[in-house]
Amino acid sequence: MALNHDTSFLDRMQPNVAVQFRDRVQRSPEREAYRFPRGEAWESVTWKQLGERVEQLAAGLLALGLEPEQRVGIVSNTRYEWILADLAVMCAAGATTTVYPTTNAEDTAYILGDSECRIVFAEDEIQLAKLRAHKAELPHLAKVVTFDPPTGSGQAAANGDWVIGLDDLAALGRDHLAAHPGILEEKAHSIGPDQLATLIYTSGTTGRPKGVRLRHRSWVYEGEAIKAQDILSEDDLEFRWLPMSHSFGKVLLSVQLAIGFPTAIDGRVDKIVDNLGVVKPTFMGAAPRIFEKAHGRIVTMTAAEGGAKEKIFKKAFAVGLEVDRLKREGKPVPLPLKVQHALFDKLVFSKVRERFGGRVRFFISGSAALNPDIAAWFNAAGITILEGYGMTENAAGATVNHPEQNRIGTVGPPFPGSEVKIGDNDEVLLRGPHVMDGYHNLPEETSKTLTEDGWLHTGDKGSIDEAGHLVITGRIKELFKTSGGKYIAPPAIESKFKAICPYVSQFMVFGNERNFCVALVTLDPDAIAGWAAENGMEGKSYADIVASPEVKDLIDGYVDELNGHLNRWETIKKWEILDHDLSVDSGELTPSMKVKRNVVESNYRDLIDSFYA
Template identity: 75%
Template structure:
């Protein structure tokens, strides 16, 4: 089926996110909208679009009763859960704009974001989030109310519960039943919808001003490509404070599918088996961990099972190569593939619930070898590309038109060009209105002729598929004048070594390339059992001679695939894995390279002394 690149939908888009939601409620009233775990037994509760609409209307009316006015900011400091989505939709239906705050953000930065945004109300998840606000209350005079998801934390004065807010809304709706609908219909496409503060590696975070037209466009552009519809089921774990999570909500409103929500990263695999979704968005780290887990488990089994496993993927890759080249698969190879699909590949698919039509990978580069490995097992990972500054999505591979190793073709209605220095630049209805209170930064980000400068280096092929090389600022030159693209080297190592968590390359203006490495604690726990080292903690394991020798073998395997000037001459295993809590990973699991480099400056310098 040809991919739809028509832009006719631009003339018929809803005017704003609130109307998009209310229209969906009317159109799909009795269909499932959301499901989420509840109670100690964590049974999944489900709500229809009608039920979600009733709840959102009451919360929106509650915000109006507090005096919220058009484009007033309302912050949400919470992990991903149904209440986050209900609060966000209520803010937009009340004409406000959501300020997103990661639950892991420290109290100082939380106060900065809420103060800089001018937020008047804050939705807070629990006592931990409320404590950050109370600590800085004197600096937040504009915050008139805190609405807490955990009712036990409410004090009935400055801090009220969700139900308290809904009760205020019910009282308003009793007097003015159409109050929310009137406000929703009055919102203009260019009104502010969201302030998303990017987690910068240096300095204070910047608030990206995304508009209603941007989010509506994103959802409608996906709908126009016939990728998803009402019959799909999404599993959503991504942080809703991140643009990737937000765009999946916009897509849901446009397409009408149901979403199962649970933001706990450690529950993803368990939840997939229970929810059995048809698609999911994820960061590459999720696929890297799944790949490593399956490979190491099979290796531990050894013997005939491992031989069958390895032979299955050998056959799978051959069949894939033929099909992707448009050639027929010989009958003997087809029969082999059918057998291995039953013995091996079906079990890989079952780990994800057995019904996934495709995954969407974003927020960082996915290694092509890992994507190819999954594809051989019948698991399609469609890589996409975008950034907060363009409401998350600019290009994506399509189930019927994809090239592994690329981030796909532009959305219908999105323009992509390659600017000076190979920089990818974007234009379309989804581009931000600028950075909040940062006119100089806005001027740097938008070219004189209106294109968004992404800061990424890339290229377009003859079919319009975009390939990203890496962040221009992260590309470096050695003292010998050779250019190095760290993401490409790092991704190669992750495809080779199933025990790695992070692999970070350094060497700007140095005479060779070095690396800092962290190992995956879960994978290493399994390795320890298999190698008679059970009971050793992570730090002891990474200093173990056998582990050091194992990693050295993988580094040598990597070096054999690299140009001479790219090879890793020195490396070191860190005594801890990177985490969101340590500030070395973003909530979307991207490495904050500058933070890691700064934290380990002396160690990196010692490589070259």
């Protein structure tokens, strides 16, 4: 078992998020809290300005009759208004229910209905239309507050008094505060640590999503536990694009409240690279897919230039990886290698760092496994990626690597004040203040996942290394056995391919109870379009490009390279490129971009079976 014994901060923890937020506003009134895009420019607000706006909105919710622990939905992309809404709900003693903006209308209605939301913050007309279409299934929903005003003639009349704007809610709040001065301070001190703060519905790869009940204690603990590890300071600058509907995005808010650093926020994924250049953050949280895409983009762009540039690039990373390996093993770097490394740092690595704004101290990777080869590649360029681990059921954070002891291939040591142990079948178990209260309205599911003495079954297979760092080897349910009796861990093979092939989007391995492994492949549309333009296929559709003999030969070479790194029984004997990339809209990815393996396997059952015919 791994246990982090530094628990002194637990005695100083605030009782709830509302008090934690109010305390941050009082301590850092004139410091920057957020910056966010307004048209082409960025607008900035201080903690004092944020506090005033949140107070108005929280009081507005009370004016609408919100009671303690009653649910308030947020259906929106990541943006400044999302933060305002979430903080207002928790300061009013309500509980936020998060919904991905990409969630279809039926599932949106299910989540808001199951959680019995009384009020919903809806981003725009698109999200409002989902609620309007399923209004009959939402008997508890009394009011919708929009971030962007509804557009189109007759919309105001169509909405009646059911829909109001954010400014309308703030105006209600100002009136309520005038009539009830001190109400929010009183409300904040009435919230107990175990009171419900958030319902996050896990996207799930099978069946209906489950509502994870997270307490105020969980979020306060997460922020204070990160603060206690001295990873971040008030002088850092975060860039946040992650979905706030996901626990990874939510935990970054908790950390910000605990430490007080400013955050630049913009959830538009297509703007990430541009925004990094403008914002120049010192850190950012991201899912592994972002690093895979960045790695693939840089490698393919350099390959397209060819000639001396490509040779220098490849030599630079060969040197960088060797220097990085020696340093991690505690060995001296020979002087000739040091000189080469310094030269390549100026010629190559500095330019890679500049793509991410030039000031990044580290990235934090979570929500899925990060390939160690990709982590090492970034490390060689002077960009540290700290991999962490957790799940929605424990408020996102359970372990994380540290800048001064970043053991690539592990997800770091446990947070202080929490426990990690390895149970039966090498399952990772977690215990601590961050663990959920249970699943909403699902007592049987809760009893399967939580033990009576507070251990959370994660469903992940892992081990603890000699330094006390957790190593995750895959999902227990994803492991399969070939007909020859050999166990296969598909995620390990899949992540290896992603590190080798810069054009891949998804690589899915199958072979349960079969005599060999096969794979379904999808390519990154942008990356393969760039390749096509260089190879006489510019303007062709994705389906035409991936069906071409040239692309099949290209991928065949990468599969051969992959097989050279695998055990004989793991090698991919047959594979096929699908005519489309997986997407949330197709139902083959969850909103947090995880592959729904069972859906893909079901959709392509005939193709998979044909590999064995």
